[in-house]
Amino acid sequence: MSSITVEGLTKRFGETVALDDVSFEVPEGEFVIVLGVSGSGKSTLLRCMNGLETPTEGEIRIGDTPVDEPRPDIAMIFQQHNIIEQMNAYSNALTGSLNRNTFLDSLFQRQSEEDKLQALDALDTVGLLDEAQQNAQQMSGGQQQRVGIARALVQDPTILLADEPVASLDPGSSQQVMGYLRTAAADRGLTAVISLHQVNLARKFGERFIGLRDGKKVFDGYRDEFDMGVIDEIYGDIDTEGMFAPDGEADDGPDPSSESGDDASSKRGVSSGGMGQ
């Protein structure tokens, strides 16, 4: 059983509360997208689900077993892909089978033919079979990310986690990578949780959406409930905030009784008038 249960998850780093009492359940085979602005806790959530971080409070269960350390059946895809750039695509994919092989076998690439074929098949799935022997360093960002997906697939996971897998890619590659992720998850019946910060991509690929803001879950719902109101809730009204910030900050400057007051105040007067914050 590979359903995921997150129960009362809280994670603090010193003073910072990265996650604040987050709970949800993901049934087997669902494709979930986690949204939130930078610092909202997306990475922390995924790292907890993977056992890379230990929750301060609360619990995460896969089926019935709690997660407390990285496990082969949970595969993770990272924003910075984290593949070994010094190895070729095939060897990178093959590292997904490390947990099934002894140290010496993996050192000399004496894995079973089955494992090797599986690595190539995973590269095929992400459209990189022809580049299997190319050095990862010489690949484009999108290709590297796809190698990361291939490695995850070779792990034979039941759960696929991905932390902003397309954040550093251009739109074309982003769509391609998300497409591969969705195809792979669907073909293999994987439960997938993927964090994103592009709303348009999320809408295009997501099945279910979880919104985080300041570590709290502010939205949890399916396609039909995911509308502009939800986006405002997740992202706040960043437009105004972003565009008028310089003037806003000038407002809390020092006392207005300084020498060069006349010109400056007139200038500030104009901009203060322009916004009501």
Add this chain to the structure above:
Amino acid sequence: MSSITVEGLTKRFGETVALDDVSFEVPEGEFVIVLGVSGSGKSTLLRCMNGLETPTEGEIRIGDTPVDEPRPDIAMIFQQHNIIEQMNAYSNALTGSLNRNTFLDSLFQRQSEEDKLQALDALDTVGLLDEAQQNAQQMSGGQQQRVGIARALVQDPTILLADEPVASLDPGSSQQVMGYLRTAAADRGLTAVISLHQVNLARKFGERFIGLRDGKKVFDGYRDEFDMGVIDEIYGDIDTEGMFAPDGEADDGPDPSSESGDDASSKRGVSSGGMGQ
């Protein structure tokens, strides 16, 4: 006069044609956004306009004078911000005045009070006055990008170029940085040419749009002409391309008469059937 004329601009790197006979005119004070997928020639266009690259053919003129080397009155903002991370925000902004100061004066920061106040004013414009003495290294990506804008403003330019200034920022910071750019350009009456790859940001901030594809200009028009058809023209139909590529590539695999043919061909048959490319 700071209108820009691009005339028959072609740039080749060996075999690659990065720009192919691109021509347009930008009147003084216009805020232009250049769109295109990765590799379409956005950076090359901006680098040619700045004199960092020499066109293979064609010419760029500011007013009536052709551009052939970097000039102080054309300021450039880079995707990787390219500020000096080892210096503080203020010192970085101050480097914008290098062209007005001798080597020794700039070395010992003995610029005129006027220049120094201008640097602080530029930092104020991008909302970083309070962080003026903070080391650039310790700033967030968005803040660093804003320092880059401040440096450009200190140059006292008449033309502002920016190459994907928000590509590595999260949506909040992206909006903020774009906002500062537009405000600064409007306040100082600068002609601005900015390349982006986010369509939504482009729509929100752009006045006029130029679309590049494979080095050719495929669109040039104002807000009202910028619709979904244009986006398809610029980006191509990436959805299908991105999502079905793995199967598409399997099609040009080797001869089907190999040993393990039965299972594989059935699998491929299904996916081939699923798409018509």
Add this chain to the structure above:
Amino acid sequence: MSYGDSVRDRYEEIVLARRVRALVFLAGFAALAGLFYYALISVGFFAANIPNYLPNFLNALRDFFPFFTPAFPFIEPAGFLDYWAFIDERNLIWGGFGGETPLFGEAGITLAMGFAGTVMGFPLALLFGVLGSGRVTPFPFNFIFRGLMSSIRAIPALVWGLIYIPLGGIGPVTATLAIATDTVGNLGRLFTDELEEIEDGPIEAMETTGANKPQLITFGMLSQVTTPFIAWTLYIFEINVRIAVSLGIIGGGGLGNVLSVQQGLFAFTNMMATILVILVLIISVEIVSQRIRSALREGDEAQGIVALLMGFPQRMAEAALK
């Protein structure tokens, strides 16, 4: 589970490529082993019959480590006292106030040689290092400076010491000059290497602001490398202290000199005591230098130190100057 043809084909191809690769690597390894063997022959390694002399050698080692005893508990604390007696008697670590040796005794002379040599060599190292970079001096000409630095490095510090005898006489001064010369070659090269690795972006950005060449070099390039330059200088300082020991052995004074006399007297215990002091000196230098370097690397910490150092005078000055 079964796989597509293209996967199988690719698999066969990889298996073949790996087999070829293994062969090539084996050949390379064999070549290396052959070279190694030839080198061993050249130095007369097999003629030396090392296994035969191993017991002798282990026995001789006991001269150096008097605190080892053959029986349990294998360590005799009194041995350490021997060391300390010598260290104390000869002012190796502490020269006392107003004496002829510096405050830190013989170790102080060695340290002073390394330090003075580093400081004296630094300006030329900086000049040659910067001029050796292809970014500053155009291509064929930068190799003049690189060649100069290579030549300086090629001559061992010991030989530089010899060459400088007519200038500095016999003793620590000549050793210091030799270290300074060595520094120009070694540090300058590290500077050049560092400059080759900086990012182009900020330089290009400086260019677009209309900066002139000296400004481009200072703000676009040098400002990026001040931290590594300081770190490399500290690293060379470490090395220079080690060289100062070696130069002492051939007459440069300081700990090396003590070492060479005790060696001449076959006083292995005293020699080991001197080596221990060398160890303490060099490890101290290393630790201090590494602290500073890691503080520089992590700007935060440096900020902390600077803040600490500057906080008080800043407040003072603010009060005074206002």
Add this chain to the structure above:
Amino acid sequence: MSYGDSVRDRYEEIVLARRVRALVFLAGFAALAGLFYYALISVGFFAANIPNYLPNFLNALRDFFPFFTPAFPFIEPAGFLDYWAFIDERNLIWGGFGGETPLFGEAGITLAMGFAGTVMGFPLALLFGVLGSGRVTPFPFNFIFRGLMSSIRAIPALVWGLIYIPLGGIGPVTATLAIATDTVGNLGRLFTDELEEIEDGPIEAMETTGANKPQLITFGMLSQVTTPFIAWTLYIFEINVRIAVSLGIIGGGGLGNVLSVQQGLFAFTNMMATILVILVLIISVEIVSQRIRSALREGDEAQGIVALLMGFPQRMAEAALK
């Protein structure tokens, strides 16, 4: 143009801060200058009266460079012939086939010492270097290995040479052992440093695949650093050839030995000839090593070389094995 109050206030603050900073820097600089002065006193720099002896020194330099003449055109080609005569007579560069010296003469012995020492020291350097990393060995224990490497480094190669005499006798073998020991300390430390700087990402990713500890170390860490490890080994090889020259001076054989004999004979021209050979040797080693290193750094080029090297056998093997 006029500016807002907050801008002016900030300006005043910056001016003040800069003034304070300048004071602090001045103080730091003064402290450094003071230390430098004290160091110069300690080594007896001012007593040596260097400016006085400069003419003497320049005169003495003429012994080394017989091809300089005081009159125009300042260079006498015959001087170079003197060099060559000695180089040829003493087999410095070319030992001939089947002779007693290796193929490359005395230079060959020096090279062999550096090469054999590097190869012999490499395995232990790798082991200690990896075990010294905090990522592999948990905190207090990795310092055992770091301390060991520090201690080895602290003892100059010259002293190691002495310690190994009972084992290798007098001559190149002992020098080679000393170089190998030095390599363990120097190369091992570079390895440890390099390991501290690798990215955490790939290691973490390896962890999530369920790899065990040795796999984590091999694939997550070592695979990231093979290129820099090779580069560092080549760098240490360069340094070892230089050390081999120094050890030769104190009896290790090879070029250093020739140098020291000629020095003893006050045959400065011959000495310079030897130095020239040392220069050629070391610069050659450096060029070769730097070529390989830069090829490694830019994967493309390496790919090119590998492709070139492997292309032919690959096609051969493919034809044969199919």
Add this chain to the structure above:
Amino acid sequence: SGGGDGGDGNSSNGGTSGSTDDVPTAQFVLNPAEADVAIEEQYQPMFEYLESEVEVEIEASRAESYTATLQAIRNDQGEIADISPSAVIAGEDILDIVGIRIAYGAAQYFSTITTTPDSGIESLSDLEGELIYMGDILSVSGTLVPLTVLQDAGLDIGNAPDGDAGNFEAEYSDHTTAREQMVQRDDVMAATTGAFSSAPYVPQEQFEEMSQDFVDISAEYDGAGDEIESSGTQLDLLAVSDPIPRAPLVTRSNWDNSVKGEIEEAILNVEGDDLSHGDDYDGEPLWFTGVQEGTIDDYEMIRTVLDELGLEFEDLS
């Protein structure tokens, strides 16, 4: 030819050890510290002589210090050695003295203290507070004996050579460098060197005034002052030491081989002709012309010097 190089000795052994099992080999450890020479080449006739007299193969290696030599012998890495008088005292438990080397008929030599004519130094007592350049720090003729001479003249030598001198300053290098740098540098008032280094620059009369022993015994007396004219350098003699026993040739006392006795005998019987090179040799000849029988007692004088200076060799047995 470079046939006498240390490296060659080793490599030739590597190549031939298989085929010459029956011929015993003996390591001859050479030391150049007492004279500035290319020592392996100079010894070449000696090796050829020994190999012709005795069924033995000589391998030469060059040690850079007596410590290295004694370490080698003590650890069975060398059989025969050329060592200094002081090393005899250090290694008396592990060495057998074969004989004392003779040069120009003398088995003894001298140490000198010299100054430059313009230094203003008239006698040893004027050296108080001045800088003196000496030979290698533990060299018998360059440093140790001259220190006792200075001490006898009333100077406070403090802890020198192993530590700071009392009321003068000492720096150590080697005979020739010490002499040359004294000439070059104004701040160096005297140099202590073996007579072999200084005598060519000192007028004969000065030796005659200073020491009858020197005139009688020293091999350097005849050539004294010879270099003054050609070099333009003259030195003034401040002191000449008592005669010092020349350096011996020794064998390892626990060397247990039948050829040991034969070699020792051959060494004692060596003639000047056996030690000279052919006509085509243009290097320096070997400095000694024969070997005279000697025992540890001949080195009593050295032991006294060491005692006076408070130097003590560690036990090497």
